[in-house]
Amino acid sequence: MTTATDTSVTSASLPMTKALNAGLRQALLDDPKVILMGEDIGPLGGVFRVTEGLIAEFGDKRVLDTPLAESGIIGTAIGLAMRGFRPVCEIQFDGFVFPGFDQITSQLARMRNRHEGGILMPVVIRIPYGGHIGSVEHHQESPEAYFAHTPGLRVVSPSNPHDAYWMMQEAIKSDDPVIFFEPKSRYWPKGEVRFAESGTPLHSSRVVRAGTDVTVVGHGAMVSVLLQAAELAAAEGISLEVIDLRSISPIDYGPLLHSVQQTGRLIVAQEAPGFVSVGSEIAATVAERAFYTLHAPVLRVSGFDTPFPPAAVETHFLPSPDRVLEAVDRALAY
C-alpha cells in the first residue's frame, strides 16, 4: 500500500485519483457509518487506484470487495442505507453501470419518496466516465443524462483535484443519493488541493475564467477543453467566460444566467451525444429565462449521436477546443 495523503498541511499538488482517495479517507474517518463497496476496491485499490490503501487502514468491514454484480452492489447498498449506513459504491467503468440501472432508477431514486420521507437514502455511486483514454467499448461513455433525467437523484462531476476532494465529502454527507461522475481523462493531471479551504456548496456552478464575449459551459473533463479553447480565443482577441457546471442535477443557473446577461452568447459543451442531453436542457432553460439578453441561439458542442466509436477515431468524436471555437465563431456571427 501507499502512504495516505497528509491532509494536515495547507495544500498539496495531487492528481484527482489521490484527491478522491483523500476525500474518501476523510469521510471514513469522519463517520463510522460510511462504507465503501465495489469490485476490486480492496487490496487492488480499484482499477484506477482511487481506493488504494483504504482497506489496509479501515479493514474489510468498511471497505467491501463485492462480487461482480452491479445490481447486487446497488441493491445491497440500498439495504445498507435503510440500516443507517452511508454506502459509497464504485462502478468500475461508465458502461458497466447499466446492469445496476434498474436498482438506481426504480429503487434508489424513489425509496425516500415511496416511504413518504420516512427514510434517508445517503448512497453515493462513483462512476469513472468519459473518453480520451483510448480504451475499448463500454469504457469511454458519458451516460450522465440518464441519471439527471431521473427524479430523486443528484448528479455531480468535479473537473479538478480540489473539487474532487471536497465534492466527494459533500456528496457522502448528502442525505440524498448522489451519482458522482469522475472524469477519468482528468484522473492523472495534478492540481492544487487546498485542505484547509472548505469547498463551495456541492450543487453550485462556478466561473473558472472570466470573459466578456461568449459564455462557454461544461462539466468534468470538458472544463479543461473549454479553458484551452479560451486560451486560443484570447490569442485571436475573443474573450470567453468559462463556467464549470460542477452539478448536473440540480443545475445552478445563477452564475450561468448572470454571465449570459453580460455576453449574450452561450455555448454548452459535453462529451455525451447531444440529443436529449444535459446541454439540451441548459439550452432550453437559458432560452426560457434569458431570451431577451441572447444575441444568438444557444449552441451545443457534443459527441455525435452515435455509440462511442472505436478509440482510434475518438478524437474525431469528442469535442475539441477547435470544435468549441467553431461554435464560438457561429455564435459571434449572429
Next chain:
Amino acid sequence: MSATRNDATAPARVAPTPPARPAAPVAASAPFGLDQAETCVQMISPAGVFQPNAAAEEFLPYLDRLTEADHRRFYRDMVVVRKFDTEAANLQRQGQLALWVPSHGQEAAQVGSAYATKPQDHVFPSYREHVVGMIRGLDVVDILRMLRGVTLGGWVPEEHGNFHLYTLVLASQTLHATGYAMGMQLDGATATGDPETDQAVIVYYGDGASSQGDANEALVFAASYQAPQVFFLQNNQWAISVPVARQSRTPLYKRAGGFGMPGTQVDGNDVLASYAVTAKSLDDARAGRGPSLIEALTYRIGAHTTADDPTKYRDSDELAYWVARDPILRFRNYLQGLGIDAQFLKDVDEEAADFAADTRRRALDIIGPEQSVIFDNVYAEPHPLMAEQKAWLERYEASFDEGAS
C-alpha cells in the same frame, strides 16, 4: 438488395436439423405432485392428520415451541386474512381499489413463516404477503391505501413491526434484504449468541421472481457475506400465466446448493411445517450459521391480480386438486381432530366477517393525499426544481379560484 448476415431469407449454411428430441413434459415433477414428494417437509396430511414425513423429522422439535394458543392464532389469522382478501377483491370490483393482489391459497405458508420471526427481525415482502404484515403489526388498511392510489408505499417499516414496503418490481427487494442483513452483521446485531436479541432478515419472493437476476445476485451476496437472511420462496406454481416449469427445470429449493447454502422444500399449505422450517432457518441465521432458502409449495387459488383471468391458462383439474388441499380446511380438520371446541371455530368466522366489514368501512374512508406529496419527499434536502414547481402548481391552481371569485 444484398442479403445481410441476419437476413432470414439468406441461404442457410447450417447442417441439416438433427432429429428432434422427444418433448420433455412441461412439469419437472408430476404437475400437482406435492403429496408424493418425499423431500417436501410435511407435518399435517391433506386430510388434516398429524403425520410428519421423514423429511419433517429434524424440524419436529420446533413444534414444541407452539402452544395451543398459538395453534388458535394460526387458524384465526388464516381465516381472517382470507375474508379480508375476499373483501378487498370486492372493493376492487366496485371501483374502490385500482388493483387487488389476492393471497387466497397461500395463507399457511405466510402465517407459518411470519410466526417464526421474532420482533427484532426484519421482513421484506413482495406484494402479496398481507397476513405477514398483519402479524408484524401493520394495519392492512395501509396496504389498501397503496392499492387505492393514495400512496406509493404507505408506512415506515420501523414503526410497523419492521415490515418493509411492498416492492412491485420483481425480486428488487431480495437485494435490499441482503444489504439490510449485511448491515446487521456490520452493526454486530446478530450472531452474538443471544437468540432473544440476535437479528435476522426474511425476504419473500416467488417462483416467477426466482428467474430475475436480482434474486440470483441476492443469493450470491448473501452466501458470500454469510448474511443472516432467509429466502422464503413461495412457489405458487404460476407467474401470472407462466407455469413454474418455464422458470426452472429443477425444483427451486435445489438451486440453493449451487449458491452454497441449504435449501429446504416445505409443504406451504401446511402451516405447522411452514412454521417449523422457517423457525429453524431463522434460528440458524440469527446464530451466525448463514443464509438459507425455503421453497414453500403452495398454490395461487385466485388470479394473479384482479386484472388477470386464470381460466384462460389453467386447467380446472389442477385447481380442483389444490382446492382439495386448502390450507385452512386442512388445519381446521387437524384442530377438530384434536377436539377443538366448535364455538371457537364459529367465533373465528364471526371475527373474520367483522374484520372484513370494518376494513371495508375504513377503506371507503381513506382520504387524501394532499397534492404537495408530488414534491415533498422526492429529496431529503432542498432542491430548486421541487421548490419552483411546487410553487408554480399552487399559483396555477389558485389562478382558477381567483377567476371564479
